[in-house]
Amino acid sequence: MYQYDQHDRTLVAERVRQFANQTERYLAGELSEEQFLPLRLQNGLYVQRHAPMLRIAVPYGMISARQLRKIADITETYDKGYAHLTTRQNIQLNWPALEQVPDILAELACVEMHAIQTSGNCIRNTTTDQFAGVAEDEIEDPRPWCEIIRQWSTFHPEFAFLPRKFKIAVNGAKEDRAAIQAHDIGLELVRSAKGELGFRVLVGGGLGRTPMLGTEITPFLPWQHLLTYLDAILRTYNRFGRRDNKYKARIKILVKALGIEAFRQRVHDEWENLKDGPGTLNEQALDQVSRHFIDPDYESQPISPANIDQQHADDKAFNHWVTRNVSGHKRAGYAAVTLSLKSTAYAPGDISTEQLRIAADLSETYSFGELRISHQQNLILPDVQKASLYALWQALRDAGFATPNLGLLTDVICCPGGDYCALANAKSLPVAEAIQRRFDDIDYLHDLGDLELNISGCMNACGHHHIGNIGILGVDKKGEEYYQIQIGGASGNNASLGKIIGPSFSRHDVPDVLERLLSVYVEQRIEGETFIATSRRIGIEPFKERAYAKKNH
Structure with a gap:
């Protein structure tokens, strides 16, 4: 994995000292809440329902044993004995004391970790396939490219205050496990007919209040131009993106408003002034980063597990x-x-x-x-x-790590919801637990097969409910928590957004409704067919009828 050089260490250490001073001034009353807000966000610190939340960057999801032990020490010393892994491959602490956050950041810096750009209207942590570098279907290892993007985007002076937060994902395999279509920019490593390496670039994806899948802006971008083309996209967004309404500030809204052809033309016009400039990559720059991602010392002939x-x-x-x-x-x-x-x-x-x-x-x-x-x-x-x-x-x-449910119904993606988040309309965790308790028969789960269930506590969609085969969204109805259910979402190569089946349900009803939805699948599937394939074949109506049958009766 990537190792800090002296420049990296100095930069992070200076940021820690700077934020310690800012926090001290805030606690002394020398900085107002309004003045402190952008400073804490730049260091990954949120104010949640019960306590601050600190989001720690884990670049493209890679972490070492040494770093993980440091996280353990921090959770023991500064938190309540646990950490939370996020859908964007980061780590969150849910209970740090504000006055101790600078100490936590100093501890992280000792193991080459930080919380820089994990919040705020900037370029966030670049994500990729969790099997990057080892996947059987990999075309090209995406990790060096993620690191190149990380170095380019960290403290980028032009993109520190974008209209809204910005997320980039990179996929290097035949199967997209990075959900690139659901990101502001999605990058897919591809090879041309001549074997040349480049990127298929998608733009304007994202979930939240207005979910959209990304649109192809170019089918093949030579790798040498990656950073200049990203610069051109970000400059276009920074210049024309809306700042008057945060709900319409994401790049997906700009792409939709202009249309992909007009947006592509504006990016191209910007790129013409950049593409052969100092941001152009070369073999030396690529090799310098790639050397951090060489294979470990595999045994040439590993012992065969004969038994x-x-x-x-x-x-x-x-x-x-x-x-x-x-x-x-x-x-x-x-x-x-x-x-x-x-x-x-x-x-x-x-x-x-x-x-x-x-x-x-x-x-x-x-x-x-x-x-x-x-x-x-x-x-x-x-x-x-x-x-x-x-x-x-x-x-x-x-x-407690061996639950055999990867990719099954109880492998739930779930945001912290109303138990922690001040933005949430409803609790997510009790719903996830109720579902896990109802469907605890492992043989039944294996019979159902691949099925993605995603739960979000509000429209911000941190649980990615829009792209779950079954998505559950917490909503507020006159001060009471209810849950809206969607069918047909998916990530991967054949991504899609789920469709709402109808009016929301009470928390108590959710497991029963889910059981009725699954009964439709079991009855209607053909041999070897997954839930998402069945739902696409038969449509939403049979699920809708069954879900509300008891209610209507």
């Missing part, structure tokens, strides 16, 4: 876990393993101090000391020898 078939036959629980939580790997004899953070009765994405330390230890024992954070709010060990899977599974089971 793994017998282990599958003898242990049904292990077999379930391998089926769902173990993914293929580009290197023979290795696998990528997902550590589930979706056990019933625990908030999706929450990880305790003890679990953080155990995960760090296991990464050093089994995966070269490296981990990843996924969009699904789980942890990944990317480089595990298949011969070690059974021993690893036993250790994960003891630590």
Whole structure:
């Protein structure tokens, strides 16, 4: 993974000292709330329902065992003994004391971490596939490109105060696991007919109050022009994006208002003045970053797990876990393993101090000391020898990481909701727990197969409910919490936005409604058909009729 140079260390250390002084002045009454607001946002600090929330940057989801142990120490010293993994591959602390935040940032700086640009109207953390660098279907490793974008965007003087927050995702595999169509800019690494490397560029995607999927602005951008083209897009947005209404300030609104052809022309006009300038990349610049992402010391002939078939036959629980939580790997004899953070009765994405330390230890024992954070709010060990899977599974089971539900109904993506967030209209976590408790039969879950359930507590869509196969949105109805249900959303190559099935339901009714929706799928599916495929084939009406049948009766 990328290692800080002296410039990086100096920059982060100076930012820590600067924010410590700003916080001291605010607490002394020398800075008003209004003056302190942009300063704290620039350092990832929000004011939530009960306490400040600090969002820690984890660039493109990569984190080391050393860094994870530091997070554990921080949660033990400054928080309530746990951290939260986000859908944008970052880490959040939900209970830090404001006066201790500068101390937390200083601790993070010791292990090359920070909270810079995790909030505010700037370019946020660039995200990618959690299996980047090891995926079997990878065309090109996206991590060096994410790092190039990170270096370009951090403290970019022209884009520090954009009309609204800005998110970029990069995908380097045949299957899009980075949800690039749901981002302000989506970048897909592709090769031309001549084998030349470049990017297919999408623009104007995003969820929230007005969900939209990105539109292709160019099918092939030579890699040398990546930064100049991003500059051109951001300059166009910064110049023409609305600032009078925050609900209409995202780039997706500008793209829709202008139309993609007019927007493309404005970007092209801007790019003409940039594309052969100093921002143009060359082989030396690419090599300088790429050397940080070389393969670990894989064994050329890893030990063959001769008894793994017998282990599958003898242990049904292990077999379930391998089926769902173990993914293929580009290197023979290795696998990528997902550590589930979706056990019933625990908030999706929450990880305790003890679990953080155990995960760090296991990464050093089994995966070269490296981990990843996924969009699904789980942890990944990317480089595990298949011969070690059974021993690893036993250790994960003891630590509460072995729930065999990756990609299944109870692998819920869920925002913190009204339990923490001041913006939320309704609570999300109790709904997620009620669903997990209702559908706790692992054989039934495996029979249902791949099914993405996403829950958001408000229209900001931090739980990405628009692109869940089933999406649940908390809404306020005259001071009471209700839940709107959508069907048919999806991320990936064939992304789509869900459609609302009708009026909202009470929290108590949600598990029953979900059971009725699933019964339609079980009755209507054809062999081998996933939930999303069935819903696209039969449409929304059969689900709608079943969902409201009891209510109407």
